[in-house]
Amino acid sequence: MLAVLIAFSAGCSRVATRIPASVEPQLTRDPAVIEGVLDNGLTYLIMKNSEPKGRVSMHLAIKAGSMYETEAQRGAAHFLEHMLFNGSENFPPGELIKYFQRIGMMFGGDANAHTGFYETVYDVVLPTGDEKSLAEGLLVMRDYAGGALLLEAEVERERGVILAEKRDRDSESYRQFVRSLAFELPGMRINERHPIGVEETIKAADSKLLRAYYDTWYRPDNMALVVVGDMDPNTVADLINARFASLSARAPEGEIPDTGTFAHVGNKAFYSHNPEAGSTRVALEVLRYVERQPDTYAARRQQLLFNMVSQLLENRLTEGVGKPETPYTDGGAGAGTYLRNVRYGIVSAECPPDAWEESLRIVDHTLRSALVYGFTASEVTRVKKEIKNGLLQEEQKASTRNSRQLASMLIRGFTEEKSVVSPSDARQLFEPVVDAVTAEELHQVLKEVWRPSHRLVMVEGNVRLGGDDAAAVAAILSAYDISRQVAAAPRKEQDAADFPYLPAPETPGEIASRVTHDKLGLTVVTFENGVVLNLKQTDFKAKEVLYSLRFGKGLSAAEGLVPGLPALSEMVANESGLGRLDREETGRAMAGTNTSSAFRLGQDGFALSGRTTPEELELMFQVLHTRLRDTQLKEDAYRLAVQRYTQGLEEMGRTVDGVLQQKGEAFLTGDRDRFGYPDASLPGINFDAVKRLVMSPLTGATLELSVAGDMEEDEVIALCARWLGSLPARTPQAASGHKLVFPSGKRLELSVESAIDKAVVTVAWPTTGMTDIHKVRRLSILGSLFSERLRETVREKLGAAYSPRAWNNSSRAYPEHGVLRAIITVNPEQVSEVVAAVNEIAEGLRAAPPSEDEIRRVVDPLVNRITDFRRTNGYWLSSVMQDSSRYPEKLVWPLDMLEDFRAVTAGEVHELAKTYLVEPNVATITVVPSS
Structure with missing residues (x-):
C-alpha cells in the first residue's frame, strides 16, 4: 500500500551530486510571491493571478495535523477542523455556511478544509477580489485562527457527523492500507495517528480536549495565510496586518513528537x-x-x-x-x-x-x-x-x-x-x-x-x-x-516507431459555408463532404487546445447491445494504439508530444476527444486522420480489456457503492443493456461484437469536429480542410426512438456480503429531458435546494451522514428522461429513518415554496460557479459546440444562461417540486451489508 501514501510526500532528501557545494545552483523563490511575517510570527504569502477572473483563493495553513496529537487526542485535529465551522466569535453556530452561501460561495466547493498528518488547511474561494470581499474572507480566517467557540452542545452534535465520515471512509481497502503501513513502517508514530482518529476518542471528545489541541498548535508562529487571485496584493497585506496583528499564542509552544524510526x-x-x-x-x-x-x-x-x-x-x-x-x-x-x-x-x-x-x-x-x-x-x-x-x-x-x-x-x-x-x-x-x-x-x-x-x-x-x-x-x-535463482537477462534495443505513416491527402476539401456567431465568439465551417468544424479561439489557458470529433448517434441508436459491451468496447479502442501501431509503439512514437486522443462511447454520440497545443495542431489532425482511415482494433487489447473489466466487476460487486453502481442505473432507466453490467463471464460479448459496435460509426457516420483554445482559427480551418475535408462524404445515421422507463413507485433492495458496517440509499423521482432548457435549469436549482436540505436535516440534525447529496440529471439522448435523486451513505440501522427523512424533505418542498434567502443561497453560488466554468475551454467544447449541428439550440443556450439562473424564483421551484416530487412516482434503492 506504499503507493497510496506517496501522495503525502513532504520533501526530498539530499543525496550525492557531482556539482561541488560551492557552485551548486540555488533555489530562488518565485518573485511573483509576496512573503511577509507579522511581529507575532504569522506568515503570509500573496500572489496576484487572474484565473479565474475576479476570484480569490484564500487559505489558512497550520503546521500541525494528526501526528502532533497526544495519545488521548487521537482524532482531535480532524474533530477540531469540523468544529471551526460550528461557531466562532463572529459566526454563531449554524451561521457560517449560510454566510458563505449568501456571499456567493458554495460549501464544499468554495469553502472547505482538510486535516493531514502534518498540516491542517482551511479553504475559502471568494467570489470577488474587492476590499470588502477580502475583509469578509479574512474575518472568517481570523475566527479560524483564534476565535473558535468550541461549545459543548456543538461538539456533541458534530460527533455524529464525524462518526458518519469515519464510516464513509471505512472499507476493506482502507483496513488493508492500515495493515500494510504497519508492516512497512514498524515503530513509526504515523501508524498510531491516522487523521480520521479512533472511535474511542471521537465518542469521548469534549470541548476541553479540543481546546487543548487548538491552543497548543493554532498559534500565529505556526500558521500562514495564503492568498492568490485577482486582487491587489498591497490591499491584502494591509488587511492581514490590521486583522491578525493582535493574534497571540494562547498556550506554550507544543513539543513536536518524535516520529519514530525503523x-x-x-x-x-x-x-x-x-x-x-x-x-x-x-x-x-x-x-x-x-x-x-x-x-x-x-x-x-x-x-x-x-x-x-x-x-x-x-x-x-x-x-x-x-x-x-x-x-x-x-x-x-x-x-x-x-x-x-x-x-x-x-x-x-x-x-x-x-x-x-x-x-x-x-x-x-x-x-x-x-x-x-x-x-x-x-x-x-x-x-x-x-x-x-x-x-x-x-x-x-x-x-x-x-x-x-x-x-x-x-x-x-x-x-x-x-x-x-x-x-x-x-x-x-x-x-x-x-x-x-x-x-x-x-x-x-x-x-x-x-x-x-x-x-x-x-x-x-x-x-x-x-x-x-x-x-x-x-x-x-x-x-x-x-x-x-534465475539470472536476469539484458534488454534488447528497440526499433523506433514512426508516426505519421499515412500519406497526407493531396487535395484539401472545399468549404461549403462559414458562419460566425459574434455573440458567442465562435465560427462554424461546413465542408463540401459534410464535415462540420466548430471553432472558438480563447485565452483562458495558455497553450491549451481541446477537441472532440463526434460521429454517430451513440448508444441510444446502437443495435445488438448487451450489458457491458459499450464499456468493454471503449476500453479495447483505447488500448489498441494508433492505427497499425500498438499501444507501446504509440507511446514511443508520441513521446515528448502533448497530443492525446481517447475514444468515447456516449448515449447520444461517439467521439474521439483529447487535447493538444498550438504547435501540434497538425499532429492532432494526423492522429484523427489515422484513427478514421486506419483504426485497427487489436486482439491483445481485447484480451487486456476483458481482464481489466472483469477485475472491475469483481471489485464492484463487493461494496455497497459498487453494487449501487452495478444495479442502480439499470433500475432507474429500465434498460440493462445500455446501463447495466454483466456477470463475470461477459455473456454475449466477444471481439467481433466489439468490432461491430466501434467500426461502423467510426468509418461511416458523419463527422463534426469542435475545437476550443489557444489557436488561430484560419490555421485550424486549413488543416481541417486538408486532413478531414478531403475524406469521402459519409451518411448520417438514423436517429433513435428508444425510450427509457422510470420505475415509479418501485423499490429495489440489494445486499452485499461485507464486514463493513455501512449502507447506501438512493431515493429518486422522474423529471424530464433537455427539451426545455428553462425548465431544466430550474430543476437543477431544485436539486441543489434538495441537497442543501439534506445537509441541514440528515447531516446536521440527525448526524446520520457525512456527505448526503442530491441533483437532477436531464438526458439529451432520451428527451423524455430525467431523474432527480438523493444518495446517502448511512449506518444500516438508520436506513428506514433516512429514507423517511428524504421523503419528508420532498413533502416539505411540495408543501410550501422556499424562502427567498434559501433560493439565493443556492442560486448565487451556482451562478458564480457557472461564471467560472464559462471561462474554460471544456465548457465551450462540451456544453456549447459539441453536437451543435444536431442540436442547434446549444448555440442559443449560453446567451441567457446567467440571466436565466439569476431570475429563478421560489415560486418556480415550488411548482416543479409539486409537479415532479410526487409521492406515487418515488423509487427507492437500498444496498445493505449481509454480514
Missing part, C-alpha cells in the same frame, strides 16, 4: 486478503529511514533522477501488458522520499489472483535486469523527451495557471518548508540536468535507490493463499526465492 533487515513478506478487491497486487519495495533534509537544488536534482529511473522501469513493466505472455494488467514504479523520513523504491503489478507468482517473477526480473545491465539509449531518450516537455509546458502555461492550484503549491511550500520556484526558473535549473544525464548515471541512481540489502515482498488483494498467515508468508518468500 530498519528492515533481510527479505520479508506481507500478505493481506482483501475481499473487496477485484485484483491482486504484487510489489517489491525497499524502505529506509532517513533524517529530514532541507530543500536544496541537490535534493530536487536527485528526485528528478529518481523520477526518470522510475519512469524507465514503469515503461518496461507496462510495455508487454495485454500480450499473451504477460499475466498482469498493469505495472508501476516509484522512488523518492515521503512522509519526511522514508526513502522508498517500489516496483509493482496488478494481476488476477491465480497469476501472482508469475507476475512477481516478471516484476523481479524486470528490476534485476535494470540493476545488472542498466538502460538502453532509446528508452533513456524517450524519458528525456517526456521530462523536458513537462518542464517546457509548465513554463509556457504559467501565465494562465489556476489560483487554487497556485495556492496549493504555496501551502505545500509553507507546510513542507520548500521553496516555491517559478516554472521558468525550474526549467532553467533542471533542463540541463536532463540533457546531461547519461544512461550510465541513471543506472547508478537506480542502484542507489535499491542499494538496501532487504526486500519487502508484498502480495495483497483478492488472492487467497492457503493456511494461516505464516504459511502465506512462507509461500510468498518461496516464490521470490525461486524467481531469484
